[in-house]
Amino acid sequence: MTALVPTRDDVSRAPGGGQRRRPALPASVAISIVALAGAGALSLLVGARAVPLAAVWDAAHPMHAVVEARLDRTLLGLAVGAALGLAGALMQGLTRNPLADPGILGVNAGATFAMVVGMTAFGFSGMGQFLPLAFVGAAVAAAAVHGIASLGRDGATPMKLAITGAALSAGLASWTTGLLLADRKTMESFRFWQVGTVAGRGTDVLLAGLPFLILGAVLALAGARLLNTLALGDDLARGLGRRTTRDRLVIALAIVLLAGTATALAGPIAFVGLVVPHVVRALVGPDHRRLLPFSMLGGAVLVVLADTVGRVVLPPSEVQVGIMAAVVGVPVFLALIRRTGRAL
């Protein structure tokens, strides 16, 4: 399996040498930037209607309006994808669990449920009202899943975490459906939101969530070294003078901010946070100081690409990004189980 913790091999191989050499840092940066630019450009140009490249910067071009309309969802996709990729990398580092993902561990379901409660019980409608609710829901669900999975003899194993998350998600989905059935009006708007999509949301939605995303990202990137120390195991980390509980809370706060905001902005999107860190780890290695920023870029690329492909894959209608993410994510999830499962 892909190591979550730097192994002896990684360390001894670090300056170069070894059989399986990773690309050097500049190459990785270059690859990411090219991928990001490519994904962004494709997202602007491809859709129900293909647009020539010239329309992007020529404001007088007849197709320029199409590009402008696509700019909103591209920006939202970038933000949401970055948040999900980062949140997934943080979760995998924090729980030392290769199967961690905000979707699988029930964080998205918690945020969704809290928002539906807000819609049906309090008649909330603005993004400013949804965000705090989404944070509360995400935090409670994350705490519940982790708390329940840690009970018992061998603590929070990857398997128990995933199963607890799935159980909580299923239960919350039932409660969510129950609330929606009571309120037909909410149902109509909700059924499009709950798939996970970046389409049809204005810049104001993105702007409402952006401060929280930035705060979460800053916390996360500042916490990269905390994660590296935690990866050594709690005892060793404490021996090195870290206050592990406080460190964990900082990381958890970042996860809740990122995953909660992403869910509030675009609906529940699973598997992005699972897939991206694994790919990135293969590219840049397990050091969180590199893993976290590259996961951010990778998540942004994946979501924007998934959204672009979803526009054209089944015409005339669109396949939402949440579904495209599952199409990519499920095979990776199954492959990971096959690999990690050998130890079971």
Added chain:
Amino acid sequence: MTVTLGRPLTTEPPTPSAPDALDVVRRARRAPVRHHRRLLAGLAVALVGAFAARVLLGDYTVTVPDFVRILGGEQIPGATYIVMESKLPRAVLAVLVGVAFGVGGAIFQTTLRNPLASPDIVGISLGASAAAITVIALAGWTGWPVSAAAIVGALAVALAVRAVAGDHGGFRLVLAGIGLAAAMQSVIQYVFTRVDEYDVQLVLRWLTGSVNGVAWQAIGLLALALAVLLPATGWVARSLRATELGDDTAAGLGVGRGRTDLLMLLGVLLVAVAVAAAGPVAFVAFLSGPIARALNRGRTTLPAAALVGAVIVLVGDYAGAYAFADLNLPVGVVTGAFGAPFLLWLLARGPLRGHRGRRAA
């Protein structure tokens, strides 16, 4: 054994107050069987009670004599319609679906020796549901082809789970199922966005599971399917006790993998026909087995699981219809909302040694 050798060998006279050892052994051996019979009788009474409550009580109360007369074909204005077109089919379907989910779930949990490996958690119900909803909404099918599609969907997911998990049972299988369940869920949600407003209710049935508004014809089809599947299950499940001991031991006792696989296939089919009739009623398959087992003092019992499943669906449907003021919740919402905490409790209690040996619950 010394007891069978008779008195002359011992010089001491047996104390007259001591119970006959043979009798003690015999009674101890019979106790579980007697307990099982009493349990089945008790559950049957509970089932009849729940059924009567579902048909007779509610927002429109029907008296027993009236009910008998209606069944006899007499037309009582209002009452006949409500009983024959709403309450009775709903209750009958609840019983059939509960039995199918209960037996299907217990088969999976027992043969895979993991309480989490029930068909609704490993995505088999959702596979049936996703296939059905796809052909309804995108291809415009109706009637029995939809049921056929549901069965194909369930089988496909079961095979996929098996392929990913390989020969490893236990958690690997459960996780593969969870991943596939997530995939099926996103298929359902995709279709959900494609249907127009009028079909939303119909599609919602396939998302949550409901016994509301079903035609007698569909109930007849389900009953027919169960009339074939349940006896077949009973016949194949004679070896369940050996299967429970694990593949190697079972093979040693002369129960091959083939028989276990056949039993699993029957479990998939039972769940698939139930989903085809009522949608993926959440957690019934998961809950029935462990509850029946706990009531039966830790021994597996398929008949009790069937009865428990039927009672759960009946009670859940009753609660969904009347417990929440002016809100007619589908049964799947109720069972999901109250079944998940039980699953979490099971996980929290931590008896999940899972793939190793027999587990509690």
